Amino acid sequence: MEHPYKFSTMWTTGSVAQPEVFFNEQGPQLAQPQRLAVPTQQFRSRSLSFSFSCNQPIRKASAIKVSAVASDADEIALLEKMLKLARERKEKETIPATPTSGEYDGKGFTIKTFNAISPVGLDKYPRGKYILDDVPPTVRAIVRCGAGTNNIPVKEMTERGIPVFNTPGANANAVKELVICGLLLASRGIVEGNFHVNNVINKEENGDYDRISKRIETDKAMFGGQEIQGKTIALGLGMKVIGYDPVLSLEAALQLPGDRMKRVTELDELFAEADYITVHVPYIKGVTHHLINSEALAKCKPNVHLLNFARGEIIDGAAVKSGYDNGALTGKYISDFSDPDLMGHPQHIVLPHLGASTEEAEENSAAMAAATMMDFLETGTIRNSVNFPTTILAPQKNSSGARLCIVNRNEPGALGEITTFLGSKGLNISQQINTSRGDIAYTVIDFTNQPEDAEALQVELAAACNFIISLRFLGMVFNDELGEPGTYFYVSWAQ
Numbered sequence: 001m002e003h004p005y006k007f008s009t010m011w012t013t014g015s016v017a018q019p020e021v022f023f024n025e026q027g028p029q030l031a032q033p034q035r036l037a038v039p040t041q042q043f044r045s046r047s048l049s050f051s052f053s054c055n056q057p058i059r060k061a062s063a064i065k066v067s068a069v070a071s072d073a074d075e076i077a078l079l080e081k082m083l084k085l086a087r088e089r090k091e092k093e094t095i096p097a098t099p100t101s102g103e104y105d106g107k108g109f110t111i112k113t114f115n116a117i118s119p120v121g122l123d124k125y126p127r128g129k130y131i132l133d134d135v136p137p138t139v140r141a142i143v144r145c146g147a148g149t150n151n152i153p154v155k156e157m158t159e160r161g162i163p164v165f166n167t168p169g170a171n172a173n174a175v176k177e178l179v180i181c182g183l184l185l186a187s188r189g190i191v192e193g194n195f196h197v198n199n200v201i202n203k204e205e206n207g208d209y210d211r212i213s214k215r216i217e218t219d220k221a222m223f224g225g226q227e228i229q230g231k232t233i234a235l236g237l238g239m240k241v242i243g244y245d246p247v248l249s250l251e252a253a254l255q256l257p258g259d260r261m262k263r264v265t266e267l268d269e270l271f272a273e274a275d276y277i278t279v280h281v282p283y284i285k286g287v288t289h290h291l292i293n294s295e296a297l298a299k300c301k302p303n304v305h306l307l308n309f310a311r312g313e314i315i316d317g318a319a320v321k322s323g324y325d326n327g328a329l330t331g332k333y334i335s336d337f338s339d340p341d342l343m344g345h346p347q348h349i350v351l352p353h354l355g356a357s358t359e360e361a362e363e364n365s366a367a368m369a370a371a372t373m374m375d376f377l378e379t380g381t382i383r384n385s386v387n388f389p390t391t392i393l394a395p396q397k398n399s400s401g402a403r404l405c406i407v408n409r410n411e412p413g414a415l416g417e418i419t420t421f422l423g424s425k426g427l428n429i430s431q432q433i434n435t436s437r438g439d440i441a442y443t444v445i446d447f448t449n450q451p452e453d454a455e456a457l458q459v460e461l462a463a464a465c466n467f468i469i470s471l472r473f474l475g476m477v478f479n480d481e482l483g484e485p486g487t488y489f490y491v492s493w494a495q
């Protein structure tokens with residue numbers, strides 16, 4: 001059954017009047033095609049924000065309706081599920097033939113894609129009728145309803161000064177449950193036994209109940225397994241838990257039952273000792289890509305079971321397959337990501353991408369995403385961002401409510417130049433916070449007095465400080481007068 005909260009993953013932009021767009025495996029079908037002007041960049045542009053789900057395939061035969069969410073936005077942009085899957089598709093012959101291409105002078109749509117979607121998909125859009133474009137310049141913030149942000153071009157967004165948020169921990173409990181299930185799927189012949197009963201015994205015994213029950217009993221010997229060592233799942237099961245996380249945050253570290261688990265600083269130590277290895281790291285090209293490869297596998301116990309509910313590319317499937325085929329590895333590989341090299345392999349149990357597919361996880365993620373985005377839009381607060389520094393400036397009593405949020409390149413002396421300029425305009429700073437992360441610095445400044453012309457102030461400030469990427473003036477933020485969020489949103493690169 002299709003989960004009610006799932007979205008899909010391509011996105012489309014257009015004016016408010018744009019009709020609904022439906023996507024399914026065959027691509028978009030337009031309800032009432034009409035031409036869409038790509039909005040020209042405006043000084044005053046409303047903030048657009050998106051929330052979206054993962055990089056998984058649209059379930060077969062599921063047509064997903066995408067419609068406008070904001071009634072008065074300049075442009076509508078929705079991101080759907082599943083971008084990179086198309087790239088992974090090797091069976092081109094199963095893909096329906098490319099529809100007509102060529103000139104189209106009727107009304108059209110602009111299709112925005114986030115990551116490198118395969119040309120197999122992009123070629124489906126008749127040129128002229130569709131304009132293929134990247135993230136629109138009106139986007140001001142992105143939130144991922146989930147943990148992994150590998151389907152968002154984070155680096156590019158950082159360069160544009162756009163914060164990308166996620167919802168860490170909101171779906172972790174759901175993943176944990178599936179991992180526990182994975183431990184048992186690895187150690188006991190559950191899936192194989194069920195397959196055998198349904199597809200072998202029931203057929204061979206021709207529906208004869210007595211014979212079927214006897215066969216179930218005798219054939220069970222084929223599916224014996226081992227108990228998970230220890231008496232109490234993972235720590236709860238009494239397993240000895242070994243953790244490796246070279247960049248563990250203090251906050252996360254404090255939540256760990258440190259006395260009950262062993263933390264190692266070298267992966268090799270974990271490889272040598274573990275009977276089950278479960279990966280829960282973000283997928284980062286060049287960092288966690290093939291974290292478990294042939295060298296790592298050579299250091300593991302031959303009967304090690306691998307659990308991957310993080311991202312498929314973290315484990316090198318070809319290396320695992322070779323270990324299975326040459327007998328060096330006798331364990332199983334359980335995952336909610338399919339692997340091109342292991343498809344159909346008897347030691348690979350692959351589930352749909354179900355790790356976070358519980359009602360609780362999806363509701364938690366959606367609620368956290370909405371709160372995070374509202375906080376950012378209304379107060380400039382940054383929390384749960386994967387590219388911006390955490391920045392929270394609490395309101396002051398008797399504040400004038402005038403707040404300026406500045407994103408700039410992290411250069412020496414930048415803050416001094418900003419405050420000097422503001423002083424020269426007669427603005428008195430009541431409080432401020434300045435944070436940085438990598439190449440990005442973020443400053444939130446509250447004034448005791450309201451600037452006369454917030455718009456002009458931004459233009460002049462940006463002109464005076466060329467390291468500024470974007471500026472946003474928030475009105476009476478703490479007095480229930482939000483003004484128009486995003487009204488004064490100045491983006492230097494779009495001028």
Ligand SMILES: NC(=O)C1=CN([C@@H]2O[C@H](COP(=O)(O)OP(=O)(O)OC[C@H]3O[C@@H](n4cnc5c(N)ncnc54)[C@H](O)[C@@H]3O)[C@@H](O)[C@H]2O)C=CC1
Binds near residue numbers: 168283288309353357
């Ligand atoms: N199967 C599913 O439905 C789900 C999959 N995921 C995937 O699992 C990943 C982890 O999710 P969470 O545990 O919730 O995220 P998290 O952010 O709570 O934890 C990730 C941990 O990985 C650590 N880390 C970062 N780089 C590392 C490296 N190079 N080596 C070792 N550790 C490293 C971090 O310090 C952090 O503690 C996500 O990025 C996502 O790709 C997450 C949720 C659901």
Ligand SMILES: O=C(O)C(=O)COP(=O)(O)O
Binds near residue numbers: 056147148357
């Ligand atoms: O949170 C994540 O990273 C996930 O993989 C969950 O994916 P989903 O939101 O179920 O598409």
